[in-house]
Amino acid sequence: MEHLFAGWRAQFVAGGERPAGCVFCTIGAESENDDSNYVIARGKLSFVVMNLYPYTSGHLMVVPSSHVGDLAGLDGELTNEMLGLVRRSHDALVAAYHPEGINVGMNLGRAAGAGIADHVHVHLVPRWSGDANFMSTVAETRVLPETLSDSLAKLRAHWPAN
Ligand SMILES: [Zn+2]
Known part of the structure; x- marks a missing residue:
């Protein structure tokens, strides 16, 4: 998990400047x-997303x-809906990627590694045995096996009805 959280932080830093304002509010x-x-x-x-x-x-x-x-800003209705979306995201990831495991977690505050610290969000990361070792070895030349557009299409196709 230490590798994983450090990885998120490094990737946000490497991603350069974020747009002005809150990107999650804009997407929302x-x-x-x-x-x-x-x-x-x-x-x-x-x-x-x-x-x-x-x-x-x-x-x-x-x-x-x-x-x-x-x-503290998550009321009951929002909490219930988000947990439901976490569960459906899990199901879509299992169906689309057949991972060996899935990390589900929140980085609360910059010290915890949050890239966007002031708008809460839950990460789901499919995992395979050895991926962290692989990442740390070749982090400088990280190659993603598929594009974001491909991932989007795959997850939409596997999104559960309920
Ligand atoms: Zn926001």
């Missing part, structure tokens, strides 16, 4: 741009559509 408000924003699915109050700097193929996030800065 722009449902007409779901294809170009790599949004896999939406609920009433939250959405599921590909991570632009994936740790492994299929790395996605469940995000509130409105700006929620910490766990």
Whole structure:
């Protein structure tokens, strides 16, 4: 897990500057741009989006559509919907990628490795035995086995009805 969290931080740093404002709020408000924003699915109050700097193929996030800065801001309805989207994301990842495991987690605060620290989000990262070792060995020349567009199409195709 230490490798994993460090990896997320490194990838956000490597990704360069983020746009002004809150990117999650922008994506949350722009449902007409779901294809170009790599949004896999939406609920009433939250959405599921590909991570632009994936740790492994299929790395996605469940995000509130409105700006929620910490766990205290997640009310019961939003919490229930997000956990439901976490479960459906899990099912889609299993069906699309057949991973050996899946990390589900939140980085709360920059010290914990959050790339976007002021808008809470849940990461789901499909894992395979040895991927962390592989990553640390070749981190400088990381090659993703598929494009984000391919991941988006694959996860949408495997998105469960409920
Ligand atoms: Zn926001």
